[in-house]
Amino acid sequence: MNGRLRKLKERLIEGALFLSALLSVFITLGIIAVLLFETYGFFGEVSIIDFLTDTQWTPLFSDKHFGILPLFCGTLLTTAIAILVALPIGLTSAIFLSEYAPSGLRSIAKPFLEMLAAVPTVVYGYFALLFITPLLQRVIPSISGFNALSPGIVMGIMIIPIISSLSEDAMHAVPLGLREGAYALGATKLQAATRVVVPSAFSGIAASFILGISRAVGETMVVAIAAGLQPRLTLNPLVPIETVTAYIVQVSLGDTPAGTLEYRTIFAVGMSLFAVTFILNVLSYWFTKKFREVYE
């Protein structure tokens, strides 16, 4: 009897554990359901062709246009600037930490780089608006108070730890034998790093790179604070723009009643954002898996 009771208890606990694990699947389903439901309502009123091809986004004006291109253009612009900053610095720093730095320096530098990642994004927004933008205004007088360049640079700095830390892990996992082979052929450290280690760790580096892009695409507060809230189809980094994420914040700050078209726009826009980051995340996961299979 006691044994049977114990078995029952084990079963119950296992069931509860399974349900918690299942919850994560329901979160994803919940996200998709909520987004789809409101997006469906949105496309009942706005044609999907206008949504994808119209070059103006003015749902809060009386002359309403629902073209998502200006918002995605803003996201593309800030993300591109962020990656231009983060990729070279992050990758160089990863090569340095993995191949050159003495282990003492490495173990000090890593927690400090992690601190960069721990700073809340609203703080980076403050920094972009009140420090980087005034600094840029001294160099480029024509830049406006809200622009894509300043939040782009700050987002890039924010993403450096993601790229450097994950790439460094990937390079660290490359077996020593490969490096020794390169040295035996007369390679310098830099040659071994760039021609042997980096190509061998390519999938891990690619994963970190894609994860960085995904973070930049989804970043909200920095652009909501420092990029201005003006949707504009331009690749000029010196004028105010609006990103997909900043638009959601802009509408949420107002008091938009549920069920209105304005309310639904944030879900339609959110759905597009979710789709883009989903593809990036799956790609990154696939690259990570591939790199694990090779060296672990």
Place this chain on the structure above:
Amino acid sequence: MRKSALNKWTDRSFFAVGLIATLTGLGVLLILLTDVLTDGSGRLSWQFLTSYPSRRPEEAGILSAWAGTAWIMALTGVIAFPLGIMAGIHLEEYGKKNWFTGLIEINIANLAGVPSIIYGLLGLGLFVRTLALGRSVIAGAATLALLILPIIILSTREALRSIPFSIREASYALGSTKWQTIRYQVLPAAMPGILTGTILAMSRAIGETAPLITIGALTYVAFLPASPVSAEFPFINLNGLSDAFTVLPIQIFNWVSRPQKGFFANAAAGIIVLLTITFLMNAVAIWLRHRYQKKIRW
């Protein structure tokens, strides 16, 4: 010969380039901290911590903001910590290698990368509207709990994975059931790792702004959620759960986006408070990790 000399020179100079690249991040962090400290330290005072927001910058404070943050963080932890650990245990200890576990795994990896503002939309559609919780403390905490759940699950799994299998076998040999083994052997040994991950997840939640703005947290709050302690039996009062709220990062955002310059100093002072809490949490997590890495050698 000349080429190899050039190669050697490039190699040496890369050391400098790499060092500079690594220090860039740290340098920016230092500049950021100095900037915030010079802008905000003048506003930090007892009055700042104990006043409600105000139209006059020099009278405004962060009382409702930090009270809201304390409420949200406590509830987020209470919801996410047990759920995250339970899911982690299931996946690591009970999960069989089949397509379904594979699906859950890729799903969690994806969830960890979903932008936080999407969780805000989920919270808005699910908690605020469908479950009709309104723009309340509990809706905000539930949203943030879902946001940090993947992080807690991932670090729980990592911590469990580091416990050697021999510990489990020894426990089975003494006649323990699977759950007893996990409850009394594996989980206590993995706890430092799990706690480290949870603290890091909470330090991320405390700085989250976008999802709470999306679910409709207010930007101007001149009252506190009902106190959780009451003078009458049963001494606990949960009315605060359904109250409207603001949090520290939202208050900072509100001050940054005002045109009047006076509020920027308030924003900087708020940032000093927020960064102090965030860095303290991170320091505790790093210290925990460091301490147990040294202590336990299997």
